[in-house]
Amino acid sequence: xxxxxxAIHEHHKKLSLFRNRCFAALGIVLFLVAIIIAxxxxxxxxxxxxxxxxxxxxxxxxxxxxxxxxxxYDRHGVILAKNVPAYNLAIIPESGKATKEKIAQLxxxxxxxxxxxxxxxxxxNQYRPYQPVPxxxxxxxxxxxxxxxxxxxxxxxxIQIRMTRYYPLGESxxxxxxxxxxxxxxxxxxxxxxxxxxxxxxGKMGLEKYxxxxxxxxxxxxxxxxxxxxxAIRVLKETAPRPGANIYLxxxxxxxxxxxxxLGDESGAIVIIQPKTGAVLSLVSHPSYDPNSFxxxxxxxxxxxxxxxxxxxLYNRAIRGQFxxxxxxxxxxxxxxxxxxxxxxxxxxxxxxxxxxxxxxHLYRDYVRYGHGWTNIEKALIVSCDTFFYHLAEKQGxxxxxxxxxxxxxxxxxxxxxxxxxxxxxxxxxxKRGAKGQAWYSGDTIESGIGQGFMLATPLQLAQAxxxxxxxxxxxxxxxxxxxxFPDGHVIQKKPNVxxxxxxxxxWVWDFVIQAMQKVIDDAQGTAHYYFGSHLGYTVAAKTxxxxxxxxxxxxxSLDPNSPKQLRNNHLFIAFAPVxxxxxxxxxxxxxxxMADRMARKLFDYYFKNKNTII
Amino acid sequence: xxxxxxxxxxxxxxxxxxxxxxxxxxxxMILLLFLGGIGLLILYSASNENTGIVLKxxxxxxxxxxxxxxxxxxxxxxxxxxxxxFFVTSLFFLVGVLLMGKMSGGVRRWFDLGIINVQxxxxxxxxxxxxxxxxxxxxxxxxxITQLLLAGMLIIIPVFLTAKEPDLGTAIVIATSGFxxxxxxxxxxxxxxxxxxxxxxFTPILWHFMHHYQRERILTxxxxxxxxxxxxxxxxxxxxxxxxxxxxxxxxxxGTQSHFQFLPAHTTDFIFAVGSEELGLVGCCIIILxxxxxxxxxxxxxxxxxxxxxxxxxxxxSLTFIFSALINICMVIGILPVVGIPLxxxxxxxxxxxxxxxxxxxxxxxxxxxxxxx
Numbered sequence: 001x002x003x004x005x006x007a008i009h010e011h012h013k014k015l016s017l018f019r020n021r022c023f024a025a026l027g028i029v030l031f032l033v034a035i036i037i038a039x040x041x042x043x044x045x046x047x048x049x050x051x052x053x054x055x056x057x058x059x060x061x062x063x064x065x066x067x068x069x070x071x072x073y074d075r076h077g078v079i080l081a082k083n084v085p086a087y088n089l090a091i092i093p094e095s096g097k098a099t100k101e102k103i104a105q106l107x108x109x110x111x112x113x114x115x116x117x118x119x120x121x122x123x124x125n126q127y128r129p130y131q132p133v134p135x136x137x138x139x140x141x142x143x144x145x146x147x148x149x150x151x152x153x154x155x156x157x158x159i160q161i162r163m164t165r166y167y168p169l170g171e172s173x174x175x176x177x178x179x180x181x182x183x184x185x186x187x188x189x190x191x192x193x194x195x196x197x198x199x200x201x202x203g204k205m206g207l208e209k210y211x212x213x214x215x216x217x218x219x220x221x222x223x224x225x226x227x228x229x230x231x232a233i234r235v236l237k238e239t240a241p242r243p244g245a246n247i248y249l250x251x252x253x254x255x256x257x258x259x260x261x262x263l264g265d266e267s268g269a270i271v272i273i274q275p276k277t278g279a280v281l282s283l284v285s286h287p288s289y290d291p292n293s294f295x296x297x298x299x300x301x302x303x304x305x306x307x308x309x310x311x312x313x314l315y316n317r318a319i320r321g322q323f324x325x326x327x328x329x330x331x332x333x334x335x336x337x338x339x340x341x342x343x344x345x346x347x348x349x350x351x352x353x354x355x356x357x358x359x360x361x362h363l364y365r366d367y368v369r370y371g372h373g374w375t376n377i378e379k380a381l382i383v384s385c386d387t388f389f390y391h392l393a394e395k396q397g398x399x400x401x402x403x404x405x406x407x408x409x410x411x412x413x414x415x416x417x418x419x420x421x422x423x424x425x426x427x428x429x430x431x432k433r434g435a436k437g438q439a440w441y442s443g444d445t446i447e448s449g450i451g452q453g454f455m456l457a458t459p460l461q462l463a464q465a466x467x468x469x470x471x472x473x474x475x476x477x478x479x480x481x482x483x484x485x486f487p488d489g490h491v492i493q494k495k496p497n498v499x500x501x502x503x504x505x506x507x508w509v510w511d512f513v514i515q516a517m518q519k520v521i522d523d524a525q526g527t528a529h530y531y532f533g534s535h536l537g538y539t540v541a542a543k544t545x546x547x548x549x550x551x552x553x554x555x556x557x558s559l560d561p562n563s564p565k566q567l568r569n570n571h572l573f574i575a576f577a578p579v580x581x582x583x584x585x586x587x588x589x590x591x592x593x594x595m596a597d598r599m600a601r602k603l604f605d606y607y608f609k610n611k612n613t614i615i
Numbered sequence: 616x617x618x619x620x621x622x623x624x625x626x627x628x629x630x631x632x633x634x635x636x637x638x639x640x641x642x643x644m645i646l647l648l649f650l651g652g653i654g655l656l657i658l659y660s661a662s663n664e665n666t667g668i669v670l671k672x673x674x675x676x677x678x679x680x681x682x683x684x685x686x687x688x689x690x691x692x693x694x695x696x697x698x699x700x701f702f703v704t705s706l707f708f709l710v711g712v713l714l715m716g717k718m719s720g721g722v723r724r725w726f727d728l729g730i731i732n733v734q735x736x737x738x739x740x741x742x743x744x745x746x747x748x749x750x751x752x753x754x755x756x757x758x759x760i761t762q763l764l765l766a767g768m769l770i771i772i773p774v775f776l777t778a779k780e781p782d783l784g785t786a787i788v789i790a791t792s793g794f795x796x797x798x799x800x801x802x803x804x805x806x807x808x809x810x811x812x813x814x815x816x817f818t819p820i821l822w823h824f825m826h827h828y829q830r831e832r833i834l835t836x837x838x839x840x841x842x843x844x845x846x847x848x849x850x851x852x853x854x855x856x857x858x859x860x861x862x863x864x865x866x867x868x869x870g871t872q873s874h875f876q877f878l879p880a881h882t883t884d885f886i887f888a889v890g891s892e893e894l895g896l897v898g899c900c901i902i903i904l905x906x907x908x909x910x911x912x913x914x915x916x917x918x919x920x921x922x923x924x925x926x927x928x929x930x931x932x933s934l935t936f937i938f939s940a941l942i943n944i945c946m947v948i949g950i951l952p953v954v955g956i957p958l959x960x961x962x963x964x965x966x967x968x969x970x971x972x973x974x975x976x977x978x979x980x981x982x983x984x985x986x987x988x989x
Contacts, residue, residue, distance in 0.1 A: 011923075014756050014801075018926055021799045022914055025934050029910065032941050033903060039948050043858040044896045051858025058855065059871045226875065 060236075061131075061226045064197050067217030068163055070244030072177060072207065074253040075279075075482050076613075080173050081208070083163040087139040089147065090132035092156040093124060102157060103135065109150050110143050112136055115299070127198065132158050134199065165201065165208075165295050169253060171288040172260035175269075175316050176251060176418070176480060178206020179291035195219060204294075206316075207249070207480060210419045214484060217244035248482040250279035252614045258606055259284040262599045268590035269317035269459040271478075272603065274615075275467035275582045277496040278476030280416070281614070282603075283460070285317040319421040322456035323589050326545030327384045327527075328574045329405060329451040331469060331513050333392060334377055335502070336404035338509040342396045345512060348374045355390035357442055364390050364446055367546075381516040384527045384544060386450050393449025398440070401448060402426050407502045408465040409475065410457050416478045424461055427454035452548055463587035466574040468501050470541070470582035472510040475501035517541035518579055528573070531597040538608045542575035544597060568592040573600050583611070638687040638983040640916070646909045647683075647960065647975060651676045653902065654886075654961035660868045661882045661889040661963075668882065668963065675965050679972035686976025690984045691925045694977060695749060701738075702746035702769075708735035709776045724780050736777045736785040737970040741977070743773060743789050744931035747796035752924035756801040763806070766797060781826055784955035785967075788939050795931040795938075836952035849885070852877045854949050856888040864895030882963040884955060887947040902961075903944070910937040913975075916982040925981045932974040 043051065072081035089110065093099050103117060112135060120135040127133045139147070144159060151157075165180045167173060180201040183191075187202055195216065196202070202216075203209035220241030225234045259270040263286035272282040289306055298306070306314055315321070337343045353371035355364040366372065366386040372379070380388035393401065405411065411426030425431065427448060429440035436454075447453030457465075460478060468475045476496045484492045504510065518541045520526040522534070527544040547570040573596035576585035584607055588596040607614060634641050655669055655676070662668040712726055712735050726733040747766055754762055770793035778786040798807070822830065839847035839854075856872035859865070868874075870892040873881040881889050891899050913933030920926035936959060943958040945951040957964055959971050 010755060014923055015926070017756050017801045018799055018923075018930065019918060021801065022918060022930055025795070025798060025930075026910075026914065029907075029934070029937055029941070032945075033907065035950070036903065036941065036944055036948065037900065039945075039950055040857070040891070040896055040899050043854060043948060044861050044891065044899075047858050048861040051855050052861065054855045055859035055871060058852075058877050059875050225871075 059225045061224055065220040065222050065238075065241045066162070066197070066200065067219050067241035068243040069165065069180070069201065069217065070211075070215035071246045072215075073246065073248045074251045074256070075248060075281075076252070077248065078253045080169060080249065080251070080253065081165060081167050081177055084166045085161050086137065086164040087141075087144045088134045088160045088162055089136040089139055089143075090134040090158050090160045091120070092132050092158070093127075094156065102154065106135075106154065106157065109146050110136065110139070123198065132160060134160065138164070162199075165292075167291045169257065170290045170292060172257045172284070173251075173253075174206070174288045174291040175285040175318055176206055176249070176256075176283050177291060178208045179204055179294040180208050181294055205420070206418060207247075210417050211247055211481070214247060215244040217487075218242040243487045245487065246485045248485070249480050250274070250277075250281065250482045251283070251480065252281050254610070255603070255607065255614060256282045256284065258282075259603060260286060260288070262602055263590070266590050266593050266595055267311055267317070268588065268593070268596075269321055270599070270603070271318050271459045271463035271587045272607075273463045273467045273478050273585045275470040275476065275576060275585045278467070278478050279482065279496070280478050280480050281584065283318045283480070285315070285319075285321070287311045287313045289313045316420060317459065317589065319416065319418055319458055319460050321589065322422055322424050322458055323570055323572065324453075324455060324547035325410070325451040325457040325462060326547040326570075326572055327386075327451060328462055328543050328545035328572045328587075329410070329455070329457075329465075330381055330384065330389055331517055331543050332404055332408050332410075332465060333389065333396075333401055333449065334381060334513050334516070335469075335504065335509050336400055337392050337396050338377065338512060339504045339506055340396065340400060342400075343377060343392060345377060348376050349380075349388050349391050351375050351385055351387035353387070355387045355446070357394065357446065360443075362443065364443075378512070378516045378519070379525075381513065381543070382519045382523050382526050384520075389449045390446050393446050394442070398428065398445040398448060401445070402428055404502070408468050409501065410461050410465060412461075414460055414464050414478050416460060417480050421460070422458060424457040425454055451545060459587045459589045462572070462574050462589075463585055466576055466587055467582075467585040469510075469514070470576035470585050472507070473500055473502040473504065475499050514541045514579060517543055517575075520544065521575075528575075528597045532601050536604075538577050538604070539579040540575050540577040540604065541579050542573065542597075542600070545572035545574070546570070546594075547572060568594075571596040573597050575600055575604070577604055577608075583607075583615075635983045638979060639684070640687075640912075640979045640982050643909070643912050643916075643975065643979060643982075646905065646912060647680075647972075650902075650905050650909065650960045653905070654958075656867065657886055657890045657893075657961060658882060658963055660870065660893055661873050661886050663874055664868065672963055675968055676960075679968050682969050683972040683976035683979065686973045687979035687983060689977075689980055691922075691928070691977075691981050692984075694745060694928070694980070695752070695924050698742075698745040698749035702742040705735055705738040705742040706773060706776075708733070709739060709773055711735070713776060713779060724782055734966050736773075736780065736782055736789065737966050739773045739777065739789050740785070740792060740935075740970050741973060743770065744792045744796050744928055744935070747793055747800075748924045748927035748931065751796060751800040751927055752922065754800070757803055758797075758800055760806075763797065763802065766793070770794070770797075781829070782955070783829060784957075787942070787954060788935060788956060791938050792931050792935040795934040796927050799927050799930045799934075832953045836949075839949070849879050849953055850949050852879065853885050853888045853947050856885075856892040857948050860892040860895045860898075862896050864891070864893045864898055867893050869893060884943065884953075884957055884962060885947055886962050887944050887958050890961070891947075906937060906940050906959075910934075913978050916978055919985070920981050921985060929978045929981045932978055936971065936974065 116136050124133055181204040183200045183202040203212040220239045223237040259282040270284045273280055351371035353366050353369050372383055372385045375385045375388045405426050411424055413421050413423045432440050448455055464478050476498050481494045520528050520542045521532050521540050528542050571590045571594045573588045576582045590596045658672055659669045724734055774786045774790045835847045839850040856878050872878045872892050873889045917926045917929035939956050940959050943956050946953050957967055
């Protein structure tokens with residue numbers, strides 16, 4: 001009985017303890033629930049706005065839609081730069097590990113180089129989250145097909161179709177057009193970031209750079225709901241992109257290609273201008289490069305190869321090549337001397353083959369060892385007599401020469417619509433003091449008198465000066481843009497603006513010098529008579545030039561074909577035709593060669609044969 | 616108001632008796648069906664309106680209810696006698712799975728028996744409270760220290776084995792279920808807090824034994840922003856889902872966090888976030904309330920149980936149920952680190968649901984076998 005009582009007592013004790021513990025546990029549970037509810041209220045009521053915004057940001061994505069870049073045509077509407085679709089492989093990045101695995105998997109079906117992977121990681125943080133980051137550009141069709149077949153295995157990997165630039169004429173237009181390339185961080189910072197995206201192309205060189213704002217267009221936007229893998233679920237709002245304007249150039253594609261091929265194996269530049277408008281028909285720098293290789297992306301080695309080539313293909317000789325103009329400036333100096341009355345047309349000078357400044361020992365030699373004998377200014381132009389122009393330089397002085405050459409546009413930028421132009425040098429005492437830290441000697445004036453010494457000019461400047469001469473003092477600044485066609489159909493024609501560059505007191509000096517230049521071709525003694533030739537069917541006024549290289553000052557007009565090529569002189573040639581109503585002006589510079597006059601003949605012949613199709 | 620006549624009362628008692636003879640507890644049954652139904656609705660949304668998944672889950676629910684029914688047929692007396700054998704068998708399996716279990720995704724949790732996969736840790740979820748209830752049922756109160764140490768050993772070994780698989784979530788559930796028996800059996804508060812202090816001081820050692828991903832989880836819990844696209848992504852996205860739900864939610868099927876796949880594991884461990892996003896604070900409170908009412912019914916059954924084994928077992932099982940639910944919710948709303956504990960009856964997935972319903976079956980058995988086993 002007692003035992004049973006104890007047992008019952010024990011049972012009750014246990015049960016009441018259990019009951020207490022149950023309620024204690026329930027208390028703990030309720031306490032936990034209170035914490036949870038408090039937390040829920042905090043998240044869902046107090047911070048609701050904040051998380052709501054985050055949730056919206058998660059799903060709302062404004063995807064910029066890229067505008068098509070404006071096309072570039074030549075003067076006849078032949079396309080010089082167009083857009084072609086390219087397939088890029090892009091990954092929507094997840095956590096680092098997952099992306100790494102994904103790349104490893106992709107590598108098995110599509111070749112991806114370590115370079116491309118490095119580049120991918122390099123640009124990765126420039127993208128917003130959930131935005132596809134390109135890893136391989138320009139897939140081949142086969143690669144794209146391989147990917148599409150295996151696509152189900154790669155969620156978050158997509159193929160982007162992007163328009164990329166293509167230059168159908170390749171090397172022969174690269175000096176004008178330049179090329180586009182992926183925008184870099186600095187450019188992105190400098191430009192209006194709303195107009196550009198990290199994956200955008202931007203003009204890096206040439207016209208592509210100069211007319212970037214015209215060609216780029218305005219990006220549109222696509223506001224869409226996206227899921228976690230970045231796929232657009234529903235498009236909410238769409239603003240269409242506005243394509244860039246199409247531009248027509250003054251270039252004639254055939255003449256341009258002919259000029260390019262005419263230079264052949266030589267290095268040099270050719271610029272052909274319409275004097276009446278300033279329209280550049282051809283602008284060539286040779287050797288050149290294929291701009292399309294910059295679009296696909298050059299490897300570092302390929303780029304180094306281009307950069308370090310002894311022929312400097314990346315160097316745009318037509319607008320950046322600064323050459324000693326040599327005898328090509330003699331017509332301009334003749335105009336100055338005649339107009340200022342320094343010398344009369346009939347005045348003669350005896351040329352023994354050299355010139356000497358009073359009280360000095362140095363002999364300034366003519367390229368003809370024993371000289372040209374008695375020479376007047378006309379003959380001096382025809383045979384390119386150096387001694388005569390040494391005398392002339394001494395007589396008229398540096399200041400007068402500088403004034404005239406500057407009026408012809410030398411030493412100044414032509415302000416052609418290209419971004420990288422250089423200005424050349426017309427040396428003055430001030431310039432010499434600043435650049436060389438030396439005083440001006442009278443010998444410097446003498447050397448300037450035949451376009452040597454410190455004087456430098458670009459082929460474009462020489463072409464412009466020739467056009468000014470052809471126009472008898474009027475300058476239509478060289479331009480490449482013919483017209484702009486905006487996407488709405490609106491057309492802006494570029495009007496040639498004209499200025500009087502060279503004013504003379506005696507207009508007959510023009511005819512006098514131009515006639516002398518005509519005789520450079522026509523006269524049996526003319527320096528271009530032999531190679532430029534006769535039976536033209538059109539009239540030409542021309543002047544040859546040979547630019548001595550600094551390190552061998554003797555035999556300046558000698559172009560000994562047996563000497564090593566890089567030691568030979570540069571050959572220059574300026575001309576315009578027809579003489580009475582000039583239609584084209586040309587400047588040719590050929591490095592270490594003597595081919596300039598023959599090349600000009602070829603181009604002039606082509607022009608006058610196909611004139612109807614060119615203008 | 617003569618409904619309260621003797622006859623009507625008799626009638627009501629007969630009605631209850633009839634259910635009782637089938638070993639079914641109508642209130643608990645209704646509550647569980649209700650919770651399961653809500654679970655299916657949320658899952659339908661969470662799975663992006665995938666009827667296949669919902670059908671599969673319904674099938675599992677059905678099987679689970681059958682299991683519950685089956686377990687409720689067995690009398691507590693049998694469970695009592697069966698407890699030691701069950702525990703030893705489960706322990707044996709637990710060791711076995713570590714040695715020759717099926718390796719999948721770096722973990723060994725299953726035996727592949729051809730048709731079904733057996734998870735010994737799930738068996739242990741039932742075996743642990745059973746063996747401890749068995750052990751403490753005939754001990755006087757308060758338990759002696761030696762008994763507690765022995766019970767501690769019984770808890771620690773299976774928990775360690777489960778954690779080794781590694782399955783931290785289940786290990787925690789097993790430990791909790793054992794701990795609740797100790798608590799209900801009269802573990803003194805002083806010892807409890809002393810034990811907690813000792814455990815806290817052992818944390819650095821525990822850290823040493825943790826897997827890399829477990830450490831990551833804890834570090835990420837402390838500062839989700841340290842890896843917003845990696846380990847912290849779960850917590851951040853889950854908080855966004857809950858917070859953006861607001862008071863009334865975005866509406867059923869309208870959640871963007873889950874539908875656009877921002878929320879990871881949105882059909883399994885993080886399904887509560889889907890519910891909070893779409894049903895808001897109100898929906899959350901309803902779910903929590905439902906869980907509490909289920910707990911209430913289970914505790915009521917435990918308190919009515921006549922013998923120590925029954926009430927210790929039923930009490931531990933019901934508290935384990937509510938705690939795993941609350942831990943899951945805490946993890947979703949970012950007040951506990953991420954551990955793999957599903958939300959009972961709502962998360963998509965099979966084995967833990969069957970175990971859970973088996974435990975409800977045991978509770979129902981305790982309720983309905985009372986008269987037959989004084």
